[in-house]
Amino acid sequence: IEVDMAAQAETLKTVFNDPKNFNVKHPLYSAWTLWFDSPATKGRNLPQTPVTANTRRAAAHGWMEDIKRVINIDSVEEFWGLYNNILPPSALPQKANYYLFKEGIIPAWEDEANKLGGKWSIQLPKEKNRRHVDTLWLYTMLAAIGETFDPYLTDPELLEPHPESLVTGVIVSSRPQFYRISIWTRSAPGINSEDDDKLRQRIEGIGRHFKTSVLGYNEGQKLAGPLATEVEFISHKDSEKKGKGRKITV
Amino acid sequence: SGATKNVVAALPSALATARVIEDLDHISYPEGISSPKPELNTNSKKGKFRYDRDFLLQFMKVCTEKPDVPLDVIGLEAVGEQQHYPMTRTSSGRHRTSSTA
Secondary structure, three states, X not given: OOOOHHHHHHOOOOOOOOOOOOOEEOEEEEEEEEEEEOHHHOOOOOOOOOOOOOHHHHHHHXXXXXXXXXXXXXXXXXXXXXXXXXXXXXXXXXXXXXXXXXXXXOOOOOOOOOOOOEEEEEEEEHHHHOOHHHHHHHHHHHHHHOOOOOOOOOOOOOOOXXXXXXXXXXXXXXXXXXXXXXXXXXXXXXXXOOOHHHHHHHHHXXXXXXXXXXXXXXXXXXXXXXXXXXXXXXXHHHHOOOOOOOOEEO | OHHHHHHHHHOOOXXXXXXXXXXXXXXXXXXXXXXXXXXXXXXXXXXXXXXXHHHHHOOOOOOXXXXXXXXXXXXXXXXXXXXXXXXXXXXXXXXXXXXOO
């Protein structure tokens, strides 16, 4: 059967045109995987990640046994179907985490995509943010899947047709006293000296977008306090140094 | 009835059969729905799009289909109806009410 392209174009129906019988969906820039863990998942779920000979993955394997891979999504419509059917962070059990990572990247610093990177994060006292955290996490996920975190990618002067985003994943953690939201990046300033200024600017741009557009604070606003931190970046390499790492704040 | 339910469940959902949009310019949204901010996609490759938050939030009330995977302890039904839609103040401010009267 020959398809008349013009006629077909006229019958493209999005979920807004026809919620039951739409025939096109909005692809995400990258496919994503949602992972989850809590004390309840420990030792109960095996990861569905294919076992590989990769030694870094093997190193992460012990920890990965406690984390459950929930689902892969690659469209806006699927994201919301998932979002509308799972608990928000405020309703998660104690010591639980959601990890939304690009498909193929495991949410561990041992992964090739993460090992030279770092994370932007903020810690928020639980009592004051119980209601607020759900919105902040939603906005964090939307900036991730919409791929608006990395200012380099949103530069209208951009000439490269399909540049790689620096973001590998986002995490929300629920702890007895606080919530933490993190943005993981593929690279971190100070790891490779090459083009470090450019990279630092790009990383700081992600932090500023996170603090102002996603979390809704003013640039330069002081946030640290009891159980609260600034919006701060630290490389995974420096995180290992227990308190001696250099932090960037915005 | 139970039989009707089974037939409905067996049909593939629109989500499963819908094709991926290759060119956003070919899409016309109904009145009241805004397109993604064009500056995010000035140089976009086929099917590689970036979306702003306001565009994405428009889907919240429309796309509610439960994914076909076990959601286990994070699924809303695991904790009962009262947990439904605890958000949000972000869109219309309306909350979905529980269907268990």
